[in-house]
Amino acid sequence: MSYSRFKTSWRTRIALSVVFFGLLAGEVSYAARKPVRAVAPAKANPETMLAEIHKDLAQHNLRAAQQKADALVEAYPTFRLGHLIRGDILLMHTRPVAALGAAAMVPTAPVGTDAKLADLRREATVRMQAEPGRPSPMLLPRALLQMRKDQRHALIVDAKHSRLYLYENRNDQIRLLQDFYVSQGKLGINKLKEGDMRTPVGVYNIVGRLPGVKLPDLYGKGALPLDYPNDWDKVQGRGGSGIWVHGVPNETFSRPPLSTDGCVVVSNDDLNLLTRIVEVGKTPVLIGDQVEFVSKEQLERDLRVASSLVENWRRDVENRDESALRALYSARFKSSNDGDLNTWLDKNRYLPGVKNNSVTVTDSAFFRQPSQEEMIVSSFTQQIVAGKFRHAVRKKQYWAREGKNWKIVAESNLS
Secondary structure, X not given: OOOOOOOOOHHHHHXXXXXXXXXXXXXXXXXXXXXXXXXXXXXXXXXXXXXXXXXXXXXXXXXXXXXXXXXXXXXXXXXXXXXXXXXXXXXXXXXXXXXXXXXXXXXXXXXXXXXXXXXXXXXXXXXXXXHHHOOOOOOEEOOEEEOOOOOOEEEEEEHHXXXXXXXXXEOOEEEEEEEEEOEEXXXXXXXXXXXXXXXXXXXXXXXXXXXXXXXXXXXXXXXXXXXXXXXXXXXXXXXXXXXXXXXXXXXXXXXXXXXXXXXXXXXXXXHXXXXXXXXXXXXXXXXXXXXXXXXXXXXXXXXXXXXXXXXXXXXXXXOOOHHHHHHOEOOOOOOOOOOOHHHXXXXXXXXXXXXXXXXXXXXEEEEEOOOOOOEEEEEEEEEEEEOOEEEEEEEEEEEEEEOOEEEEEEEEEOO
């Protein structure tokens, strides 16, 4: 792509150098980064603004791109990628720019510039994929098979594309509300142990809210802790703790895609929005690298499979069919407290001498883990009635595909 050459004043050249050396060192003052004639529209999504800038550049409309870049850094003054793009546009007034960050590629650049520039380029690639990468309104996330009526929202983290999707559940219908750029572990996903700098994959729940005033500046406006490790993680021997969704330092807008010790990190603005919406103990967070969007018909087929698995289990419990019940469990089954199958079934066998009893399952939720590992996580309330005896417990089961069959690999009682 080539552009007409324009003369740039010595003031513009100096401003460009100040902005770039400052932002790459992480020390940009607002005076240096504030644009001179910035347009001031309503605060828009950064990816939307970037897409508009890219569109203008593709059409060789440098003046419009400059105005929108000015508006971008005005709306998000700590957005280093925005400053990088604005600097390139300033440089385009004097010569063609072939690669992002050309304005920073000078012999006198500070030590470490190359690494920081590479991080910003990766962030740019991820963010520019957001607009065309959003799922069609006709498609639904395969991971959300069925939510409980009181689960009003769900979060899906697509680690492959550094994206978090916020879904709303209303009248048994789910719809995408918004999506956000996220950062994840420095070494990617599939966390195994403490300190491995990886983000876990699985189905989790938000278990608390931590305000930013009680945390170091690293966490920004606050944090939403997750219940990692979950039952399946424990069975697999996965360790570590302290996996949160949290914000960024106050003088930072965003972090590179791979830059955390394992947490999922969003901008402080996005965290504020999420904190207002999510519910502790109810909002699921599904993390994976195989986030699929499918038709309503496909989702309904998957839900029928998940429902039938639990129904078969319920029937065998009610009929006290020991052999059939055992056949539903995997040979690698372990309970969350490391008990084997015999110990687990003995613990969950109620009134063994009573023949007439009923078992019902209500308030079911089904999630499909968005990863290469085929896993269905079901939770429900089991109620057993035998004469005057009544017992209800909330249960969670992890079903994994083994060959052509689904087997229970982990199970726990939640209350």
